[in-house]
Amino acid sequence: MAERPIVSIAHLSKSYRRGGEDVPVLRDITLDIARGEFIALMGPSGSGKSTLLNLIAGIDKPDAGTLLVDGDDITRLSEAELADWRAAHVGFVFQFYNLMPVLDAFENVELPLMLTALSRRERRARVETALALVGLSDRMEHNPNELSGGQQQRVAIARAIIADPTIIVADEPTGDLDRKSAEDVLALLRRLNGEMGKTIIMVSHDPHAVESAERVMHLEKGELVPDVVPAQAKTPGGFPSARE
Amino acid sequence: MHYLKLVLKNLFRHRLRSALTVTGLVVAILAFGLLQTVVQAWYAGADMASASRLITRNATSLVFPLPIYYRERIKAIDGVKAVAVSNWFGGIYKDQSYGNFFPQFAVDDEVWFDLFPEFRTRPEELLAWKKDQQGAMVGRQLADEHGFKVGDTIPIKGTIFPGVWEFHVDGIFEPRDDATITRQMYFHWDYLNEQMKKLFPKRAEYAGLFVVQIADPGRAAEISQAIDKEFRNSLAETLTETEKAFQLGFVAQTETIVMAVRVVSFVVILIIFAVVANTMAMTARERLSEYATLKALGFDPAFVAALILGESVALTTLGGILGIALTFPVAAAFKSLLSAVFPVFNVAPQTVALQALAALGVGLAAGLLPSIRAARVRIVEGLRYIG
Numbered sequence: 001m002a003e004r005p006i007v008s009i010a011h012l013s014k015s016y017r018r019g020g021e022d023v024p025v026l027r028d029i030t031l032d033i034a035r036g037e038f039i040a041l042m043g044p045s046g047s048g049k050s051t052l053l054n055l056i057a058g059i060d061k062p063d064a065g066t067l068l069v070d071g072d073d074i075t076r077l078s079e080a081e082l083a084d085w086r087a088a089h090v091g092f093v094f095q096f097y098n099l100m101p102v103l104d105a106f107e108n109v110e111l112p113l114m115l116t117a118l119s120r121r122e123r124r125a126r127v128e129t130a131l132a133l134v135g136l137s138d139r140m141e142h143n144p145n146e147l148s149g150g151q152q153q154r155v156a157i158a159r160a161i162i163a164d165p166t167i168i169v170a171d172e173p174t175g176d177l178d179r180k181s182a183e184d185v186l187a188l189l190r191r192l193n194g195e196m197g198k199t200i201i202m203v204s205h206d207p208h209a210v211e212s213a214e215r216v217m218h219l220e221k222g223e224l225v226p227d228v229v230p231a232q233a234k235t236p237g238g239f240p241s242a243r244e
Numbered sequence: 245m246h247y248l249k250l251v252l253k254n255l256f257r258h259r260l261r262s263a264l265t266v267t268g269l270v271v272a273i274l275a276f277g278l279l280q281t282v283v284q285a286w287y288a289g290a291d292m293a294s295a296s297r298l299i300t301r302n303a304t305s306l307v308f309p310l311p312i313y314y315r316e317r318i319k320a321i322d323g324v325k326a327v328a329v330s331n332w333f334g335g336i337y338k339d340q341s342y343g344n345f346f347p348q349f350a351v352d353d354e355v356w357f358d359l360f361p362e363f364r365t366r367p368e369e370l371l372a373w374k375k376d377q378q379g380a381m382v383g384r385q386l387a388d389e390h391g392f393k394v395g396d397t398i399p400i401k402g403t404i405f406p407g408v409w410e411f412h413v414d415g416i417f418e419p420r421d422d423a424t425i426t427r428q429m430y431f432h433w434d435y436l437n438e439q440m441k442k443l444f445p446k447r448a449e450y451a452g453l454f455v456v457q458i459a460d461p462g463r464a465a466e467i468s469q470a471i472d473k474e475f476r477n478s479l480a481e482t483l484t485e486t487e488k489a490f491q492l493g494f495v496a497q498t499e500t501i502v503m504a505v506r507v508v509s510f511v512v513i514l515i516i517f518a519v520v521a522n523t524m525a526m527t528a529r530e531r532l533s534e535y536a537t538l539k540a541l542g543f544d545p546a547f548v549a550a551l552i553l554g555e556s557v558a559l560t561t562l563g564g565i566l567g568i569a570l571t572f573p574v575a576a577a578f579k580s581l582l583s584a585v586f587p588v589f590n591v592a593p594q595t596v597a598l599q600a601l602a603a604l605g606v607g608l609a610a611g612l613l614p615s616i617r618a619a620r621v622r623i624v625e626g627l628r629y630i631g
Contacts, residue, residue: 059540059623080544087542094627098537102253107246114246115542159541 005032012065040213091160095172150181269563272516279509288588290491295461309450335400369415380411383426427587528614536626545619556611564603
């Protein structure tokens with residue numbers, strides 16, 4: 001029996017109201033993402049890829065359709081329930097890192113753990129492990145403005161994994177980085193996926209970045225178009241396409 | 245805890261902006277405290293009044309005197325313990341400048357200081373004064389201001405009572421507490437009366453007013469009525485009231501000014517509220533993306549709202565503490581410069597409480613709207629916001 005997908009999307013639609021009119025952003029999206037998969041969403045600006053990512057991450061709500069993450073239909077959750085759900089299930093990596101400028105690297109990574117019942121000692125151990133994983137053990141007491149863009153993004157990745165989330169959503173994680181830093185960040189994401197089995201859903205414009213993914217989904221005008229699997233995909237053809 | 249750390253570190257993120265806002269708060273809380281103290285100083289005379297003292301004066305006006313023989317008739321009324329005469333002298337010391345102005349009263353030497361236990365005298369000085377016809381008792385504040393010492397002679401040019409009068413300083417009386425005014429001089433009514441007999445006989449044997457001591461303050465209204473009844477249909481009818489009511493009568497003449505000062509003190513708070521609200525609105529707007537990030541990470545809207553409210557209250561608390569701390573030395577300087585106007589100018593505990601309340605209220609009110617806005621911001625919109 002096939003393993004249940006970690007993300008299961010069926011007939012998802014979303015529109016925004018602009019100038020008194022409903023502008024559709026996503027139309028009838030149906031998609032499954034397997035546990036441990038690294039999937040990239042590509043598409044031109046306004047194609048709806050970030051909106052789809054936001055819906056999967058539970059920071060926006062669809063107009064119609066169902067969205068199951070690890071069996072939970074998050075479209076039915078209230079705002080307060082969604083906040084708790086995000087804290088437990090989603091790790092965020094943003095294009096501009098979105099670190100708290102007044103907190104140092106350690107404190108930024110520790111932030112999601114403040115919502116848990118972990119003791120100070122347990123939190124410290126986990127933060128030190130996460131920062132070691134991203135190679136920033138020696139930068140724990142540095143504030144974001146004392147770190148390079150690549151280092152900041154690695155702190156953000158450490159923050160994203162610290163609470164051991166079900167999925168990691170990354171919105172243009174290399175969009176603000178130079179090539180070398182971008183490659184480091186992508187290597188880190190590949191490692192999280194390959195070695196730790198983390199499910200990663202990434203939005204990117206960068207063709208080089210999406211090569212890290214196992215599967216690439218294209219969105220155009222709010223609709224999924226037949227997916228493309230990169231040449232170096234680890235399991236070619238091993239994942240289901242967008243469902244009909 | 246990250247909450248406190250975030251609040252405190254955010255507080256000094258824009259140092260110049262925070263410093264300017266805190267400076268504004270310090271000035272506003274200080275001004276508020278001083279203006280409130282001015283209002284209280286205005287009522288200092290009334291606050292000093294005793295419930296066991298009544299004032300009997302001419303019913304027509306305070307400027308008309310009463311015959312001195314009223315004293316014995318008042319003394320005979322049931323419930324009256326003692327009666328003392330008092331005349332406003334209104335003389336000029338050195339010149340007519342405000343700094344050299346101080347009140348002088350001609351009073352009954354036998355009972356005056358018994359009626360006013362808030363003035364502490366030394367027995368030997370009091371005795372010396374009673375024996376010296378030209379003697380005077382000078383209040384501590386007045387003595388300190390002009391450097392008067394026992395043995396000095398104070399020349400005063402009479403205005404209501406013509407001539408140059410010389411008084412010997414026989415004693416200096418001390419205040420019982422901070423609320424007691426000691427910026428005045430008392431001399432013998434008998435001395436004034438004797439001079440009047442010689443110079444203007446028709447003006448002799450008159451009192452400006454009588455201070456009446458009663459045994460039971462609960463009978464003040466009844467005794468007041470009895471005194472006024474005693475002199476009804478006479479040539480000089482009396483009006484008797486409590487000392488507090490008498491003092492408040494003076495304050496009432498300047499009620500509009502007091503009201504204006506009071507209003508201005510609250511306008512100052514309103515202005516600083518607008519300044520702090522503007523600061524907090526700018527601050528919250530700039531950080532929308534951070535608040536959205538916190539919400540995305542799972543922090544609830546109440547946490548985000550508390551961050552802004554906490555920062556606003558911390559800002560106003562800092563300004564409030566500095567403003568309150570500065571109020572005391574500034575009030576002391578104010579007192580030394582304007583002692584002729586405000587002999588008692590003390591920052592009352594209730595003024596400090598009002599200052600603290602104003603700072604806290606401004607902090608909460610100024611942070612309220614920005615915190616609601618930040619708490620309600622949609623995460624996707626907040627994340628897009630570039631502050």
